[in-house]
Amino acid sequence: MEGYDKHAFEPFAVTVDLAVFTVRAGALQVLLIERGQEPYAGCRALPGGFVLPKESAGTAARRELAEETGLSDVSGLHLEQLRTYSEPDRDPRMRVVSVAYAALLPDAPEPRGGGDAASAHWLPYDGLGPLAFDHERILADARERIGAKLEYTCLATAFCPPEFTLGELQQVYETVWGAVLDRPNFRRKVLATPGFVEPVPGAARLTGGRGKPAALYRAGDATALHPPLLRAAAGSPPPTTSPSPPASSSSSSTPTSSKGSSS
Template identity: 45%
Template sequence: MKLSDYPRPSVTVDIVIFTIKDNNLKVLLVKRGVEPFKNKWAFPGGFVKIHENLEQAAKRELEEETGVKEVYLEQLYTFGDVSRDPRGRVITVTYFALINSEKAKEKLNASTDVIEAEWFEISNLPPLAFDHSEILKYAIKRLKWKFEYTTIAFSFLPKRFTLTQLQKIYEIIFEKNFDKRNFRKKILSLELLEPTEEKEKEVSYRPPQLYSLKSKIKIGKIIDII
């Protein structure tokens, strides 16, 4: 059996990039500059090069679009329905990335085939190209699941952060408030964090303790958080 015996589909990667800005969960979309779905919004992505691993392709697209390296990145799901792309058979391997709000501030690079790139609030999205609404639904499900059972929340935060910042992120993701005392008790009991020497300064209230993730704790580690 030869590989050449079979007609081959095209393979792309698409990346759902989340961040938290202005107390909202946001996702990065690009406006397509070419057909199909010209002028519609879609997730950043592109064709997998023939000598490039899937994750490399995802990282390349991510960096082209945001200029950011070192983000949390994991494979999400592969969508390959026959009719998902009007140009022909296109299978897309989707990825899921989280970047922290400081990095998200850096300016977005509109790349080839893209008119502009913009952060959209999850609750206020334009219509999406292809089957990208379905992809997003899946990505949000995964995001909540991961927040509940792993340490990914920290990928939305800078190296040093306060417990209040962390709590705020959980409140945004789960769309509900937590009791401050119970939240702190729970998080500290997990022994993931260590206090840093410094406290945040130049605030007109009691300066909060800054914490950092213990170096041996990997982001994404499975552990019951909430």
């Protein structure tokens, strides 16, 4: 454009960061890399990197995920934009603005490091310790976003395999929310919501014990829950301790149970 000086403003970089979650071994786990370059070489970080001149942020997010973790074939990946992080001092190299994404995977494959990532691993969300850049904040924001969306959308099915039991679906809610849900109440609410899940005719799966096989379901065509399944009304947080009941009580206590990655 005539008269426009593109050098009038100081340049800055745009990056993407991905907070990728899955449920494994009954725990919420997150995909992290070990940075292979400075800054923060050897530190854990979210997968991510710089947006190239000819690509969108969404395209860059999928490319970086494949390059740094080897997860290129992720047909079940649910990916949505979280927010933009633009604090001036968030990257020691230069001014870097990051577009962060939250992603969910059901039966998550094992990652492998690549690109500028020395390694990649699924790690339990609880007790991760310090992360590079402002990735602890991004990860916390992503966790809260997912927990909130489980209340009023059918997003929980994105954590499940194509065919799942209601017990497996309930475990997703309990794992993400950190709460124990009443099984009959949960089952009633799920089955009463049109389009939340659909039964798989004639399919069942043994889930342990001596009971009969559990019926299998698949995700329905609904996207929203009416009414929502609220965390406050769904259950109680698990106790931090499991004290023994008083000797006089007859009941027992049941425990509730970058490629220059940016940003």
